[in-house]
Amino acid sequence: MIPVLEFIDVSHQFPDSTLALGSTNLQLNPGEFVSIVGPSGCGKSTLLRIASGLLEPSSGSVIRNGSLQFVFQDSTLLPWRNVRKNIALNLELDDVDRHEINRRVDNVLQLVSMQDSAEKIPRQLSGGMKMRTSLARSLVCEPDIFLFDEPFSALDEFSRERLNSDLRAILARINAASLFITHSISEAVFLSDRVLVMSPRPGHIIEEFVIPFGSVRDDELRYTPEFALLTGRIASTFRSIQR
Amino acid sequence: MIYVRTIKKTMVSLVGPTAVFVAFISAWYAVAYSLDNNFSPASGKPMIVPPPHRLFEDFSGTVRDRIFTALAISTRTALTGLAISAVLGVFLGILMAQAKWIERSLWPHLIALQVTPIIAIVPLMIRLIGANFTARVVVTVIISIFPIVSNTLFGIQSVPQGLRDLFRLHNCTRFTVLVKLQLPYASPAIFTGLRVSAGLAVIGAIVGDFFFTRGDPGLGQLITFFFLNNLSGPMFITALFATLLGLMLFLGFGLVNRVVVGRWHETSTL
Numbered sequence: 419m420i421p422v423l424e425f426i427d428v429s430h431q432f433p434d435s436t437l438a439l440g441s442t443n444l445q446l447n448p449g450e451f452v453s454i455v456g457p458s459g460c461g462k463s464t465l466l467r468i469a470s471g472l473l474e475p476s477s478g479s480v481i482r483n484g485s486l487q488f489v490f491q492d493s494t495l496l497p498w499r500n501v502r503k504n505i506a507l508n509l510e511l512d513d514v515d516r517h518e519i520n521r522r523v524d525n526v527l528q529l530v531s532m533q534d535s536a537e538k539i540p541r542q543l544s545g546g547m548k549m550r551t552s553l554a555r556s557l558v559c560e561p562d563i564f565l566f567d568e569p570f571s572a573l574d575e576f577s578r579e580r581l582n583s584d585l586r587a588i589l590a591r592i593n594a595a596s597l598f599i600t601h602s603i604s605e606a607v608f609l610s611d612r613v614l615v616m617s618p619r620p621g622h623i624i625e626e627f628v629i630p631f632g633s634v635r636d637d638e639l640r641y642t643p644e645f646a647l648l649t650g651r652i653a654s655t656f657r658s659i660q661r
Numbered sequence: 662m663i664y665v666r667t668i669k670k671t672m673v674s675l676v677g678p679t680a681v682f683v684a685f686i687s688a689w690y691a692v693a694y695s696l697d698n699n700f701s702p703a704s705g706k707p708m709i710v711p712p713p714h715r716l717f718e719d720f721s722g723t724v725r726d727r728i729f730t731a732l733a734i735s736t737r738t739a740l741t742g743l744a745i746s747a748v749l750g751v752f753l754g755i756l757m758a759q760a761k762w763i764e765r766s767l768w769p770h771l772i773a774l775q776v777t778p779i780i781a782i783v784p785l786m787i788r789l790i791g792a793n794f795t796a797r798v799v800v801t802v803i804i805s806i807f808p809i810v811s812n813t814l815f816g817i818q819s820v821p822q823g824l825r826d827l828f829r830l831h832n833c834t835r836f837t838v839l840v841k842l843q844l845p846y847a848s849p850a851i852f853t854g855l856r857v858s859a860g861l862a863v864i865g866a867i868v869g870d871f872f873f874t875r876g877d878p879g880l881g882q883l884i885t886f887f888f889l890n891n892l893s894g895p896m897f898i899t900a901l902f903a904t905l906l907g908l909m910l911f912l913g914f915g916l917v918n919r920v921v922v923g924r925w926h927e928t929s930t931l
Contacts, residue, residue, distance in 0.1 A: 472826055488830055494823035498845050498925040511831035511841075539925050 420483055421445040422563050422595045423469060428478035429620070430464055438464045440622035441478070444614070446563065446595045448484075453598040453606035454623075455652065456616030457660055462599045465621070466567050469597060484562025484595075491568045493548035495540040495555075502527070502536040505554045512559070526558040529588060546577035550584075557588065564589075566598040570605065582608050583637055590633050603652045608640060615655050625655050689713055711894045716901075719894045727883060728895065732902050735866045735879035738794065739906065742801025743862035747855060750806045754813025754851075755839065764814070775807040779865070783872040792875035797866060804865035805858040812854025816847025849926040852918035859910035867903050880906075 425444040431437050439461040446452055456462050467473040468480060470488050487508070495504045502523055509519045527533045530550050540548055549569055556564060570578045586609055589596060600606050606613045613627040629648065631639060639645055693699060693712040701708055707715060720728075753771075757764040782803060790796040820843055828838050844851075870881025878886065880903045887896035 470830060472829060488826070490823040490826070492821065492823050494821065494827055496824070496842070496845070498923065508827075508831065511828065511833055511837070541925060 419447050422448050422482070422484045423486075423597065424481040425465075425469070426479050426481070428465075428468060428475045428480060430461070430468060430473065431476045437620035439468070439475075440617075440620035442622050444623065446597055448562070448595055449593045450612070451589060451596045451598065451610045452612045452614060453600055453610040454614045454616060455600060455603055455606050455656065456621055457618050457656075458601075460616045460618050461621030462616060463567055465616075466565050466597065466599055470565050482563070485559070486563040486565055487556035487559050487561040489552055489556050489564060489566045489569045491571060493540070493545075493552040495548060495551055497540050500537050500539050501532060501543070501551050501554075504540070504551055505558050508555055508559050522558050522560075526554045529557065529591075530554045530584070544577075545573050546581060549573065549577075549581060553581075553585065553588075557592075560592070560594075562594055564594055564596040564598075566596060566600075568599050568601065571601060578602075578605065579637065579640070583635075585609065586635055603656065604640065604645075604649050607645060607649050607652065608635065613652060615652065615659070617659050624659065627652055686713055707893050708891060709893055711897055716894055716897055719892065720898055724892070724895045727878075728880075728899055728902060731878055731880045731883040731899065732906065734877050735863070735870065735881070735903070736906055738797045738801055738866040738869075738879060739862040739910070742798045742865060743805055743855075743859060743910070745798065745802050746806040746809055746858055746862065749802070750809025750854070750858070751813050751851060753806075753810045754817065754847075755843075757810070757814050758817040758843070759835070771807060771810055774803055777803075779804060779868055780872060783869065787873070787875075792873045794877075797869050797873065797879070800869035801862050801865035804868075805861040808854040808857040808861065809851070810854075812850045812857075813847060816850030817843045819850070820846045849918070849922050852914060852922060856911055856914045856918070859914050860907045863903065863907040863910060 423444070423446040425442050428439065428442045428444075429437070430439040442465065444452075444465075454462050454465065464473065466488075468475050469482075470486060471480075471482075472488075496507065499507065505523050505526060506519045509522065514522075527536055530553060532547070532550055532554065535543065535547060540551070543551065552569070570581050573581065582605055596609075598606070598609060603613075607629055610629050613629060614623045615625045615627070616622065617624045627648065631645075689710070690712055693707065693710045696709055699707055699709050706718075711718070753767065757767055779800060782800060786796040786799055790799065824842060824846070825838075828842055833841075866879060867881040867884075870879040871885060873882070880899055884896055884899050884903075887893070887899060
């Protein structure tokens with residue numbers, strides 16, 4: 419299987435000589451969901467920016483085999499555009515035909531259950547709805563790779579769990595790969611096929627956990643002993659590297 | 662409950678301005694009737710400060726025509742200056758936002774222009790251009806351009822990093838980023854600058870007029886004329902029209918802001 423995204427000995431040093439990312443090797447396969455957890459400032463976001471092409475690595479190489487979409491920590495919606503036009507933005511920037519944009523936006527609005535809010539502007543939406551719109555704006559491009567930079571970190575627990583479930587269900591329907599940065603171990607376990615743990619700065623991947631829960635996951639999974647056990651194991655690794 | 666809240670809100674927005682207006686008029690009366698020699702012993706006409714109810718006593722015939730002519734001249738000067746300031750100011754703001762070196766090159770000169778007293782510029786304008794309409798417009802532009810440049814620059818630089826990254830990921834041209842992201846995002850700040858500049862343009866048109874002393878008299882020259890001829894009533898009316906002109910431009914831009922920016926930004930209210 420050819421990975422859709424591959425890091426080969428990638429490292430990054432900031433202009434002030436801070437080594438933000440140590441030598442990192444990573445493979446993301448088609449349709450796979452991989453989460454990265456690690457302490458604050460370990461280089462998770464740097465890794466994601468390098469993956470997207472927003473940042474050039476100081477050394478090593480990144481191979482991308484497919485189109486990608488970035489879902490930011492903030493919803494990054496244009497405040498003067500309504501939900502429908504915000505979702506259409508990425509397609510407009512890629513010069514997609516107007517009829518095709520309308521068709522795809524209608525489909526995605528249905529997919530993220532936002533048909534009733536299509537004409538609302540961002541200031542009329544809750545935090546969860548804004549993030550849902552941001553997600554829809556990426557989904558509408560039908561990319562091969564999604565890059566998520568802590569997209570649900572600003573949400574309350576209830577909205578976060580709901581969006582986790584919805585994201586898992588949506589991604590199960592399309593064959594896209596996802597690289598997901600998060601601080602929440604339970605979120606990483608619920609969403610992922612693999613969870614990678616990063617060391618403190620200069621960050622590099624120190625441990626990998628394979629999540630054996632299959633592709634269809636319901637909310638009850640979070641309350642099973644297996645889920646708690648796996649979350650505990652990752653948390654234990656996390657604690658040991660922070661000492 | 663909502664009904665009570667609406668009444669309360671209306672009361673707050675009405676009572677405050679009305680109270681200040683009543684206090685202002687009362688103070689005006691107090692000053693008018695407490696000044697020594699304010700009224701001519703022969704005709705009883707106010708000499709220095711006319712009380713509000715006697716303000717329009719001489720507002721007829723030639724006086725009225727002269728005020729309206731001067732108002733038209735000052736309005737034309739202010740609007741022309743403001744239009745040039747708006748176009749040039751937004752252009753300079755956009756230009757300065759393109760690169761740090763452009764911003765650093767232009768910024769000190771704009772500050773210098775902003776802090777230079779107008780009295781120091783007028784003689785130079787008369788020598789270079791003459792005491793004509795163009796010179797008055799140039800003075801108006803010099804006075805009113807700074808808020809537009811600084812607000813345009815500030816608005817563009819306030820675009821969040823995430824939004825800039827989003828456009829970068831699509832390899833957008835500078836023009837696309839400007840038109841689809843930077844200018845719409847900066848529009849509330851640009852309109853705030855335009856509203857401030859609208860007031861300054863009126864000040865520029867009138868204050869410049871004071872110093873030119875030649876050419877067609879605008880409101881500034883007319884105020885000087887009424888002052889020198891002890892016509893305090895017409896002098897106050899002329900000042901009142903100058904205030905109204907500034908106020909109309911300020912409210913006008915508030916209205917345009919509301920239409921252009923719409924409901925997405927909290928500043929889009931009058």
